[in-house]
Amino acid sequence: MIPFDCHIHTSYSSDAECSMEEQFRAAKARGLREIAITDHVDYMYPAEPYPYQIDYGAYGREFRRVAAEFPGVRAAFGAEIGLGPGAEIAAEIARFAQAYPFDFIIGSIHDYYGGELHRDSALWRRDKREAYAEYLDYALRSFRACPAFSVAGHLDYISRYGPYPDPSLRYSEFKAETDAVLRFLIDSGKGLEVNTSGFRYGLGGVYPQPEILSAYKRLGGEILTVGSDAHRSRDVAADFDAAERAVRGAGFDKICVFRRMIPEFILIPF
Numbered sequence: 001m002i003p004f005d006c007h008i009h010t011s012y013s014s015d016a017e018c019s020m021e022e023q024f025r026a027a028k029a030r031g032l033r034e035i036a037i038t039d040h041v042d043y044m045y046p047a048e049p050y051p052y053q054i055d056y057g058a059y060g061r062e063f064r065r066v067a068a069e070f071p072g073v074r075a076a077f078g079a080e081i082g083l084g085p086g087a088e089i090a091a092e093i094a095r096f097a098q099a100y101p102f103d104f105i106i107g108s109i110h111d112y113y114g115g116e117l118h119r120d121s122a123l124w125r126r127d128k129r130e131a132y133a134e135y136l137d138y139a140l141r142s143f144r145a146c147p148a149f150s151v152a153g154h155l156d157y158i159s160r161y162g163p164y165p166d167p168s169l170r171y172s173e174f175k176a177e178t179d180a181v182l183r184f185l186i187d188s189g190k191g192l193e194v195n196t197s198g199f200r201y202g203l204g205g206v207y208p209q210p211e212i213l214s215a216y217k218r219l220g221g222e223i224l225t226v227g228s229d230a231h232r233s234r235d236v237a238a239d240f241d242a243a244e245r246a247v248r249g250a251g252f253d254k255i256c257v258f259r260r261m262i263p264e265f266i267l268i269p270f
């Protein structure tokens with residue numbers, strides 16, 4: 001099993017209830033060697049009060065306190081930031097990323113111009129072909145606008161919410177658009193995340209799906225992290241055996257963890 005979980009939420013995320021201590025304890029119980037605590041920050045949602053902005057000073061202090069109690073679990077101080085293509089948001093994210101000593105930042109697309117994808121999105125008024133192509137282009141423009149991230153989180157997140165008979169973002173159907181995003185990540189030194197919450201959200205596997213992982217590898221991608229996206233302790237490192245099979249199946253012989261925003265490569269088997 002992969003002993004590195006690089007995507008864990010705590011009660012500092014408004015959609016998670018477990019304490020940082022509980023997440024470290026779960027990681028230790030599962031024999032993990034390293035974790036990254038990556039609570040949400042999203043500047044995009046227009047509603048006040050912003051549900052995904054947290055006191056990062058307190059977050060850092062709590063992180064250091066709890067990490068010191070679990071010396072056997074190496075821990076990265078991270079965040080999962082919701083990205084968008086607007087200049088104002090990009091400046092805010094750049095300031096935020098600079099303000100704290102992050103080891104690792106997941107850049108995720110959770111919304112489309114302020115509309116959360118898991119609710120009603122303007123995208124859903126289009127047919128699937130148009131909506132998914134636009135989503136990928138929006139992701140590309142967001143990654144380009146906000147370079148302060150380490151890896152792209154759950155790249156085919158849209159597969160979870162598209163209101164179509166088959167919501168899966170299939171690589172074969174969106175090859176050119178997906179390749180453009182992957183090429184940008186590779187050329188700009190950014191990585192890709194393998195997220196195992198796809199198993200828990202009914203996607204039947206990791207996401208991005210294996211075809212996208214293979215394409216990333218084929219195009220020259222090397223920086224790959226693996227995360228459970230656990231919002232509960234029982235999900236820490238969930239389905240990590242399957243993640244290892246997916247990573248190996250896509251041709252990777254190493255994965256990464258991050259320290260001070262720099263990838264460290266770890267050879268498989270662990």
Ligand SMILES: [Zn+2]
Nearest residue numbers: 080108153154
């Ligand atoms: Zn996310």
Ligand SMILES: [Zn+2]
Nearest residue numbers: 007009080229
């Ligand atoms: Zn997450």
